Amino acid sequence: MATEAKRPPLLIKGNEAIVKGAVLAGCRTYFGYPITPASEIAEAAAKDFPAIGGTFIQAESETASINMVYGAASTGIRTMTASSGPGISLMQEGISYLACAELPCVVVSIMRGGPGLGNIGPEQGDYNQVVRIGGHGCYKNPVFAPSSGQEMCDLTMHAFEIADKYRTPVFVITDGFTGQMMEPVSFPDPIPLPPEKDWAVRADKETRENLISSIYIEHDELEEMNLKLQRKYAEIEKNEVLAEEFMVDDAEIVVVAYGIVSRVLRSTIRLARAEGIKVGMVRPISLWPFPKKQLEALAAKAQQMIVFELSNGQMVDDVRLSIHDNIPVRFYGRMGGNVPTPEECLDVIKRYAAEGGAK
Amino acid sequence: MSAPNYKPHLSRSEIFYPTFERKSGNKEVTHYCPGCGHGSLHKMIAESIQDLGINDRTIFVSPVGCSVFAYYYFDTGNIQAPHGRAPAVGTGAQRARPHSVVISYQGDGDLAAIGLNEILQAANRGEKMVVFFVNNAIYGMTGGQMAPTTLPGMRTTTTPMGRDTRLAGNPTRMCELISTLDAPIYVARGCLASPKHTMRTRKLVRKALKMQTEGKGFCFVEVLSACPTGWGMQPVDSHQWILDNMVPQFPLEIFVDKTDLDHDDYIPPKAPSPETFHEVIRIADAANQMAPAQPETKYKDPRIKVAGFGGQGVLLLGLGLAQCGMMEGRHVTWLPSYGPEMRGGTAHCHVNIADEEIGSPLISKPTVLVAMNQPSLTKFEGELVEGALVIMNSSMVPNKPKRKDLELLELPATAIAEELGNARAANMVVLGAYAGYTGVLSLETCLESLKTLIKRQALVDLNVKAITKGFEFGKAARG
Incomplete structure (x- = not known):
């Protein structure tokens, strides 16, 4: 990740740090539609992108936003949009097209309470929508989940690099709290842009013969395209896993949490350790590809895992599949915009600690 | 800019690929039905691109509909777009590459039904693109269902008793709708029902494309076109049907022409130098670090x-x-x-x-x-x-x-x-x-x-x- 040459920190909202990260990554076009709790991203982009000779458009809808991204990405430049669950729902058609046309871009989702109009509190109920794919067809997209202001910047920059490296849309996904929260962020220098892309439609002689499309009328051709995508996804799964471990070395209980919940659990684990409970945490930073190997290795030593989420347990299956159900996987979740307190999570850990590793 | 030299094209335009390698089956002929208007309109556009010398700069956005395969034919940059979204895709491409000439080529279902928002908003922003709108009053590719432009009483597979305007609304007049907006500089309707009409339409197409070479603004050209297959008619009869039935509903006019007016162009700020970059994006002014207090x-x-x-x-x-x-x-x-x-x-x-x-x-x-x-x-x-x-x-x-x-x-x-x-x-x-x-x-x-x-x-x-x-x-x- 690009974290060299950092400057003294600025106290800044997570949502704004995303825009700074995008600009530092060489993104020069932003297309988006306002929605709480993601609107500061559009607002910051409206200030910064025109000021550096870039483009900001407040689109008429999320549907239009993602298609503007599709058009801009087709010409080979770095581009992005951002929204929250309801808007991401509207973008799913376009994301499927982007995936099949192999267009790099970054889509940010600042999750709020759902389903339906729900509310604007923080939630993680859109894990399935983003990680398990909400659009049509056999595609996947890398998903990075920041849990701090610094990571909002760093992972956005990283997302642009992964998007170009694999020619794929990449998600940065977090909750309303991480978007709204202010923390000190040290911004790095801009990273160099990749060379002009020879596959793009750049409106010049060199690329005139190029076609950006997701149509493969012949069944065999479409199957070949799908197989190509699957090979690409296998590469991503091999190379691009990111996860952080916290106090896992002697852990009998391994907690799995991402985003704001991992922050709460960090506090909880300190409380639990003070009481002598051997608990540690794995924080998936890439939700896809999922840190299967790390979890599998820890499952060989630990007695049980507990997944904490602001949802009905959307990440639980990924944990269970990673460790082949070798040890019990418990779950505790809150929904509707509620975030559990460290003490509440401690009670959960104590309860399961008392039950032990019995299935 | 000097007037382009419009020579009559006696052979096939160079802007068409010599053979249609992206197409399966016979690579010598198009996929369009006999009597369909797309071929004629494709030809007019190709000849204009050639005469204006803009094929390297052109990005042709193909929508969903019968013209979904326009990229089989046009030797330009090509982007295939999701259904109805060509004006949004074109917007993204044009803003990313401001020197490009963007063509959005859309049918009536694509533009006036599912993509109505995108077309109106792109027009209202005055995006620098030309939209060619092929109105044949029916969904061709999906097999003849009702379009927003289907005429009252007209039978389609989804209006088997004829379009009942009390239940299914009235035909949408897109040129009239778009001409209520301030930004578009050229809004015109032509048709392909006779040689005379075709020659007039050719002029509309050329003018709208020429405006793009000058970066002037949003142009919209609607073309009434036959769909003999969808209408269940012989090609010759279908042309007469356009004149008798469609033209009264969709008058052949030039609705907006501001092409001679001076154009107030937006010039974005230049990219800042590396030295001032952090200042411009407001991350340079980090606060002073202070000695920490020592609390109890x-x-x-x-x-x-x-x-x-x-x-x-x-x-x-x-x-x-x-x-x-x-x-x-x-x-x-x-x-x-x-x-x-x-x-x-x-x-x-x-x-x-x-x-x-x-x-x-x-x-x-x-x-x-x-x-x-x-x-x-x-x-x-x-x-x-x-x-x-x-x-x-x-x-x-x-x-x-x-x-x-x-x-x-x-x-x-x-x-x-x-x-x-x-x-x-x-x-x-x-x-x-x-x-x-x-x-x-x-x-x-x-x-x-x-x-x-x-x-x-x-x-x-x-x-x-x-x-x-x-x-x-x-x-x-x-x-």
Whole structure:
């Protein structure tokens, strides 16, 4: 990740740090539609992108936003949009097209309470929508989940690099709290842009013969395209896993949490350790590809895992599949915009600690 | 720009590929049905691109519909777009590559039904693109269903008894709709029903494309076109049908022509130099690092909840605490209560200042409560840890906490601020008092933080006084 040459920190909202990260990554076009709790991203982009000779458009809808991204990405430049669950729902058609046309871009989702109009509190109920794919067809997209202001910047920059490296849309996904929260962020220098892309439609002689499309009328051709995508996804799964471990070395209980919940659990684990409970945490930073190997290795030593989420347990299956159900996987979740307190999570850990590793 | 040399094209335009290699089956012929208008319109566009010499610059956006395969034929840059979204895709491409000539080529279902929003908004923004709108009053590719432009009484597979306008609405007139907008510079309708009409349409196509070479603005050319297959007619009859039935509904006019007017072009700011880049994106002005204060252990690593009415500067006070903590090299977080609650009602925020990395930014058991009004004290008193510090704005909080285990600092913040001339500085009085009372932050840091916190220079003096007064009050109260 690009974290060299950092400057003294600025106290800044997570949502704004995303825009700074995008600009530092060489993104020069932003297309988006306002929605709480993601609107500061559009607002910051409206200030910064025109000021550096870039483009900001407040689109008429999320549907239009993602298609503007599709058009801009087709010409080979770095581009992005951002929204929250309801808007991401509207973008799913376009994301499927982007995936099949192999267009790099970054889509940010600042999750709020759902389903339906729900509310604007923080939630993680859109894990399935983003990680398990909400659009049509056999595609996947890398998903990075920041849990701090610094990571909002760093992972956005990283997302642009992964998007170009694999020619794929990449998600940065977090909750309303991480978007709204202010923390000190040290911004790095801009990273160099990749060379002009020879596959793009750049409106010049060199690329005139190029076609950006997701149509493969012949069944065999479409199957070949799908197989190509699957090979690409296998590469991503091999190379691009990111996860952080916290106090896992002697852990009998391994907690799995991402985003704001991992922050709460960090506090909880300190409380639990003070009481002598051997608990540690794995924080998936890439939700896809999922840190299967790390979890599998820890499952060989630990007695049980507990997944904490602001949802009905959307990440639980990924944990269970990673460790082949070798040890019990418990779950505790809150929904509707509620975030559990460290003490509440401690009670959960104590309860399961008392039950032990019995299935 | 000199007038292009329009020669009659006696052979096939060079803008068409010699053979259609992207197409399966016979690569010598198009996929269009006999009598279909797409071939004629493709030809007009190709010849104009050739005459204007713009094929390298052209990005042809193919939509969903029979013309989904336009990229089989046009030797230009090609992008295939999702159904109805060609104007949005074209917008993204054109803004990304401002020298490009973007052509959006759409049918009636694509443009006037599913893509109605995208076309109107792109037109209203005055995107630099030309939209060719093929109106054949029916969905061709999906097998002859009703389109927004289907005529009253016309039979389609989804209006088997004829389009009943009481149930299925009336034909949409797109040129008329778009000409109500201010931005489009050229809006015209032609048809392909006779050689005379075809020649006229050819001129419309050329003019709209030429405007793109000059970067003038949004052009919209609708073309009434036959779909003999969808209509169940012989090609020759279908042309007469256009004249008899479609033209009365969709008059052949030039609705807007502002092509001769001067064009007020937006020129974006130049990209900043590497030296000024950080300044331009506002990340250069990092606050000075200050020497950390050395508080008593009991006040270290505070978890602070700040609460009050909207308008009391509660969020700014929280921000000040976090800013000062950061300047003294500590880990900090600031988390607001966000959303509708912010507007008019009560507001609160959570501030952590800590020596080690902060876990939860959300504070469930505060060690410090700043209560700017009575409801805040009543609401949050219960969640405080034992022995927590309560700074209550005694000017506005008549009733003390019920709990007896709390450490209380009664601070008439609003009254002190009023004495200084502005009640709104009460929040900075609290910032100073917190620093003076607990020693968590130094007075110097609080004053230095104003450079970041207060944008209006006129207010700095007031706030310096407020912080200083508060600091003295806090220090004296601590004894």
